[in-house]
Amino acid sequence: MRDVLLDVRNLVKSYGKRRAVDDVSFHVRRGQTVGLLGPNGAGKSTTVGILAGILDADAGTVLLDGETVGTRHHDTRRHIGLVPQDLALYDDLPAIDNLKLFGALYGLKNAALAARCAAVLELVGLVDRARDRPSTFSGGMKRRLNIAAALLHEPALLILDEPTVGVDPQSRNAIFDTLATLQRAGTALVYTSHYMEEVERLADHVVIIDHGRVLADESPAALYARLPARAALHVDLAAPLSGELAGGLAQLPGVAGVQGGGTEWDVRLQDGAQAVAVLDWLRDRGQVPVHFATARARLEDVFLDLTGRSLRD
Numbered sequence: 001m002r003d004v005l006l007d008v009r010n011l012v013k014s015y016g017k018r019r020a021v022d023d024v025s026f027h028v029r030r031g032q033t034v035g036l037l038g039p040n041g042a043g044k045s046t047t048v049g050i051l052a053g054i055l056d057a058d059a060g061t062v063l064l065d066g067e068t069v070g071t072r073h074h075d076t077r078r079h080i081g082l083v084p085q086d087l088a089l090y091d092d093l094p095a096i097d098n099l100k101l102f103g104a105l106y107g108l109k110n111a112a113l114a115a116r117c118a119a120v121l122e123l124v125g126l127v128d129r130a131r132d133r134p135s136t137f138s139g140g141m142k143r144r145l146n147i148a149a150a151l152l153h154e155p156a157l158l159i160l161d162e163p164t165v166g167v168d169p170q171s172r173n174a175i176f177d178t179l180a181t182l183q184r185a186g187t188a189l190v191y192t193s194h195y196m197e198e199v200e201r202l203a204d205h206v207v208i209i210d211h212g213r214v215l216a217d218e219s220p221a222a223l224y225a226r227l228p229a230r231a232a233l234h235v236d237l238a239a240p241l242s243g244e245l246a247g248g249l250a251q252l253p254g255v256a257g258v259q260g261g262g263t264e265w266d267v268r269l270q271d272g273a274q275a276v277a278v279l280d281w282l283r284d285r286g287q288v289p290v291h292f293a294t295a296r297a298r299l300e301d302v303f304l305d306l307t308g309r310s311l312r313d
């Protein structure tokens with residue numbers, strides 16, 4: 001497939017007896033953002049290390065534009081940027097000098113290096129902090145500088161390993177703005193997270209991994225379509241609902257499940273618009289809702305549905 005940028009096939013990686021990555025395959029199309037989602041210890045960082053060519057797999061292949069990615073394939077690695085979880089900055093060197101150092105590692109020099117440093121500082125919103133040392137930065141600003149460093153060589157693919165962990169809300173928004181700009185410019189992104197809402201906001205494709213295995217590899221829309229309930233209605237009633245009426249509620253068309261007791265009930269719905277019919281049905285039977293709220297199903301629910309566990313267990 002010509003529009004495939006990164007082709008990941010059957011990766012396996014063990015640490016001693018522990019299989020951290022167990023037959024992982026997926027691909028990233030040009031300009032696509034793939035969210036790699038899984039709980040702590042799922043194997044995301046190990047997978048990302050292999051994708052970035054800093055860690056070799058025990059088995060399997062990674063191809064970038066048909067070329068092998070690996071620790072001994074430096075040419076391919078030049079088209080990939082990695083923002084690791086552990087920050088790799090010199091705390092006592094001004095931000096701009098950190099960037100110059102990283103740029104030199106990519107073979108950038110003189111005017112080209114200066115132009116790229118200016119461009120990436122602008123991109124991450126740190127132009128006015130260029131002369132300051134990272135030791136004076138917040139965790140979020142350090143992370144943004146790290147992203148800038150990974151973009152100096154204009155990679156076709158940027159891989160970010162949980163870039164918002166320990167980041168203040170202002171920097172978090174700045175990171176999302178930077179990533180949106182990169183998306184518009186056609187840079188492909190692989191973004192690992194255990195926050196569903198971040199992946200939901202950014203990704204046009206989601207790979208869910210757990211225990212080193214791929215559980216789902218689909219668009220967010222396809223993942224939602226798997227869910228038996230796409231929305232939920234929470235309702236507080238003026239008086240407790242009888243068992244008989246609760247049973248009737250569960251039988252209504254479009255109702256995927258009913259949970260609760262007394263005056264508080266959660267109704268899972270195939271479609272959010274059915275909430276009105278449910279409320280009408282209750283009123284027709286003399287049940288007065290004193291408060292109600294509807295919520296769309298989230299990717300978090302997909303994970304729960306796939307594994308029987310919450311993402312943040």
Ligand SMILES: Nc1ncnc2c1ncn2[C@@H]1O[C@H](COP(=O)(O)OP(=O)(O)OP(=O)(O)O)[C@@H](O)[C@H]1O
Pocket residue numbers: 015018019020038039040041042043044045046047
């Ligand atoms: N260098 C290592 N030596 C031994 N075991 C490791 C090493 N790196 C990772 N592991 C183990 O491999 C498994 C996968 O870890 P990995 O860091 O890839 O997961 P993760 O999804 O990125 O989790 P986290 O979000 O906590 O970083 C875990 O069980 C972890 O303990």
